[in-house]
Amino acid sequence: MLTINLIREKKDFIIERLNVKNFKAEEIIERILALDSSRREIQSKTDNMQAEMNQISREIGILMKNGKKEEAEAAKAKTYSLKEEIKLLSDKIVPIDIDLKNEIVRLPNLPHESVAGGHGADDNVKVRQGGVIPQLSVTALPHWDLIKKNNIIDFDLGIKLTGAGFPVYLGKGAKLERALINFFLDEGSKAGYREVMPPIVVNEDSGFGTGQLPDKEGQMYHANLDNFYLIPTAEVPVTNIYRDVILNAEMLPLKNIAYTPCFRREAGSWGAHVRGLNRLHQFDKVEIVRIDHPDHSYESLTEMVNHVENLVSKLELPYRILKLCGGDMSFTSALTYDFEVWSAAQKRWLEVSSVSNFESFQANRLKCRFKEKGEKQTRLVHTLNGSALALPRIVAAILENNQTESGIKIPKVLIPYTGFDLIN
RNA sequence: GGAGAGAUGGCAGAGUGGUCGAAUGCGGCGGUCUCGAAAACCGUUGUUCGCCUUCCGGCGAACCGGGGGUUCGAAUCCCCCUCUCUCCGCCA
Structure with missing residues (x-):
C-alpha cells in the first residue's frame, strides 16, 4: 500500500512509474486526492467542534463540583446542537475513509527506477x-x-x-x-x-x-x-x-x-x-x-x-x-x-x-x-x-x-x- | 464442549462517571557524581490523524482488546464480538 503522503506529493511520478507496470493510475489517484481532501476538511471541522465540546464538558464538571447546578444545566443546553452537528459531520467521515482505503489498496507498488517496461x-x-x-x-x-x-x-x-x-x-x-x-x-x-x-x-x-x-x-x-x-x-x-x-x-x-x-x-x-x-x-x-x-x-x-x-x-x-x-x-x-x-x-x-x-x-x-x-x-x-x-x-x-x-x-x-x- | 475470571502504556500493576493519556514500580533514554563503571539522585519517556511552522516544535482531536450505545462528560455504566487464563470433560 502506497502512503497517502506520497500520493499527495508525487502524483505525477506515481502515474509515470505505474505505467511501467502497465497500470493506469490516473483516475484512481484523482479519486483518492478528492476523497483525501474532503476527509481532511471534515476532520478539521469536527476536531474544532469537539475541542469546544470538551471545553464545555470540563466547565460543567467544575460547576457540578462547586454545587452550581443551575449554571451547569445552562451549559448543558449549549451542547445539544453542537453534539448533533458533530455527529452529523463525523458520520460522513466513515464512508469516506472506507472508500479511500479501498482505492489506495488498489494501487500496485511502484517499480524500482531500474525496472524497465514490458508486457510479460x-x-x-x-x-x-x-x-x-x-x-x-x-x-x-x-x-x-x-x-x-x-x-x-x-x-x-x-x-x-x-x-x-x-x-x-x-x-x-x-x-x-x-x-x-x-x-x-x-x-x-x-x-x-x-x-x-x-x-x-x-x-x-x-x-x-x-x-x-x-x-x-x-x-x-x-x-x-x-x-x-x-x-x-x-x-x-x-x-x-x-x-x-x-x-x-x-x-x-x-x-x-x-x-x-x-x-x-x-x-x-x-x-x-x-x-x-x-x-x-x-x-x-x-x-x-x-x-x-x-x-x-x-x-x-x-x-x-x-x-x-x-x-x-x-x-x-x-x-x-x-x-x-x-x-x-x-x-x-x-x-x-x-x-x-x-x-x-x-x-x-x-x-x-x-x-x-x-x-x-x-x-x-x-x-x-x-x-x-x-x-x-x-x-x-x-x-x-x-x-x-x-x-x-x-x-x-x-x-x-x-x-x-x-x-x-x-x-x-x-x-x-x-x-x-x-x-x- | 461445560463453568468461571479477565483483557489498561515496553513490561508489571492502580484506577468503577468529571482537567485521566492515565498513579506507582521496573525497564529505556539524558544528566549529576566517578579515572571509568555500578549504586544513588534529578529529569525524561506511547501511537495515529488534523491544523500551523523554514528547522526545533506548537496547538487540537482520537486511542485503556475490537465494534456499537447511554451521558454535557466513559478506561470506568450497558450491549455485541474477539481473544486469553483457571477448573472440569475430551484428546496428539
Missing part, C-alpha cells in the same frame, strides 16, 4: 547464467516417468487421498525432499538467518498484511468455519511476525528463514505445462524473509540473490537469473529477480525462486516501522523475501539432469543429507 515473460532481462546444460541421450525420460519408474512419488495415491496436485512422496523420494529442506535450512543458518517454524494457517489480518487479501482470495485455501487461510508461502506468517511493531534501527536487519508446506489453489492455471512436479497445490518451500533499513534494502536484495545463486550452484544445476520487467512483476514488488533451472528432459527453464524487495509497500500495510536512535519520528521498514528454494521443480531438474544408465545421481552436497548417492 519475454521482456524479462537475463542477468546471468551459470552451470552446465547437460546433454542427455535420446532415451532420456521426463521426471514424471523417472518418478514412476523408481516409485519415489505417487501422484495417483495423492488423488485418492486428496486430489490432483497433492503428491505422496515415498521412500527415497521422501528422503530426498527432507534432505533438500535440511540442506536449505542449514545454508540459511550459515548465512545468518534465524530459523522459524510458523503456523501454516493464518488469519485474515495476516493475509491482508502481506497483500494476499483482499484481491488474491481465490488463490488461497480457506477454512470457512474459523476464517483461516492455508498459507501460499511462508512469507505470510513470517513477515506478519512484524505486523504492528515498532523496531529500533539498530535491530535491523532482521533475517528469518522458514520451511513450510505451501498451498495454492492455482485456479484456472492447469494446462499442458503442468505435468508432474511442474505445478502443485501443495509443495515444500524454504523461504528467506528480511526486514531492513530503507537505506540498505537493495544491498540486502543483492545478498539474497547471491545466497540463492549459491544454492543452485551447489546443487550443480544449470540456472539463469532474470530481472523481471514491469509487466511481469507482482502487485506488491518493487524489484524482483527470478531464478530458473534447466529441466533437461523437458528442455525448458523452470522457475524455482523469486527474490523481491517490496520496499515499504508491505510495511505500510503491516504497520511495521522503526525508529532511529534518539529520534521521535517513525519510518516504515523495507521488507524483502525470496524462495531459497522451492522444492518440486528442483527435484524435477535433479531427476532429469542427473539421470544415467545406472540410476539418478544425487548431487554431492546432498549425499550427507540423503544417506544415499543414487536412486535406482
Whole structure:
C-alpha cells in the first residue's frame, strides 16, 4: 500500500512509474486526492467542534463540583446542537475513509527506477547464467516417468487421498525432499538467518498484511468455519511476525528463514505445462524473509540473490537469473529477480525462486516501522523475501539432469543429507 | 464442549462517571557524581490523524482488546464480538 503522503506529493511520478507496470493510475489517484481532501476538511471541522465540546464538558464538571447546578444545566443546553452537528459531520467521515482505503489498496507498488517496461515473460532481462546444460541421450525420460519408474512419488495415491496436485512422496523420494529442506535450512543458518517454524494457517489480518487479501482470495485455501487461510508461502506468517511493531534501527536487519508446506489453489492455471512436479497445490518451500533499513534494502536484495545463486550452484544445476520487467512483476514488488533451472528432459527453464524487495509497500500495510536512535519520528521498514528454494521443480531438474544408465545421481552436497548417492 | 475470571502504556500493576493519556514500580533514554563503571539522585519517556511552522516544535482531536450505545462528560455504566487464563470433560 502506497502512503497517502506520497500520493499527495508525487502524483505525477506515481502515474509515470505505474505505467511501467502497465497500470493506469490516473483516475484512481484523482479519486483518492478528492476523497483525501474532503476527509481532511471534515476532520478539521469536527476536531474544532469537539475541542469546544470538551471545553464545555470540563466547565460543567467544575460547576457540578462547586454545587452550581443551575449554571451547569445552562451549559448543558449549549451542547445539544453542537453534539448533533458533530455527529452529523463525523458520520460522513466513515464512508469516506472506507472508500479511500479501498482505492489506495488498489494501487500496485511502484517499480524500482531500474525496472524497465514490458508486457510479460519475454521482456524479462537475463542477468546471468551459470552451470552446465547437460546433454542427455535420446532415451532420456521426463521426471514424471523417472518418478514412476523408481516409485519415489505417487501422484495417483495423492488423488485418492486428496486430489490432483497433492503428491505422496515415498521412500527415497521422501528422503530426498527432507534432505533438500535440511540442506536449505542449514545454508540459511550459515548465512545468518534465524530459523522459524510458523503456523501454516493464518488469519485474515495476516493475509491482508502481506497483500494476499483482499484481491488474491481465490488463490488461497480457506477454512470457512474459523476464517483461516492455508498459507501460499511462508512469507505470510513470517513477515506478519512484524505486523504492528515498532523496531529500533539498530535491530535491523532482521533475517528469518522458514520451511513450510505451501498451498495454492492455482485456479484456472492447469494446462499442458503442468505435468508432474511442474505445478502443485501443495509443495515444500524454504523461504528467506528480511526486514531492513530503507537505506540498505537493495544491498540486502543483492545478498539474497547471491545466497540463492549459491544454492543452485551447489546443487550443480544449470540456472539463469532474470530481472523481471514491469509487466511481469507482482502487485506488491518493487524489484524482483527470478531464478530458473534447466529441466533437461523437458528442455525448458523452470522457475524455482523469486527474490523481491517490496520496499515499504508491505510495511505500510503491516504497520511495521522503526525508529532511529534518539529520534521521535517513525519510518516504515523495507521488507524483502525470496524462495531459497522451492522444492518440486528442483527435484524435477535433479531427476532429469542427473539421470544415467545406472540410476539418478544425487548431487554431492546432498549425499550427507540423503544417506544415499543414487536412486535406482 | 461445560463453568468461571479477565483483557489498561515496553513490561508489571492502580484506577468503577468529571482537567485521566492515565498513579506507582521496573525497564529505556539524558544528566549529576566517578579515572571509568555500578549504586544513588534529578529529569525524561506511547501511537495515529488534523491544523500551523523554514528547522526545533506548537496547538487540537482520537486511542485503556475490537465494534456499537447511554451521558454535557466513559478506561470506568450497558450491549455485541474477539481473544486469553483457571477448573472440569475430551484428546496428539
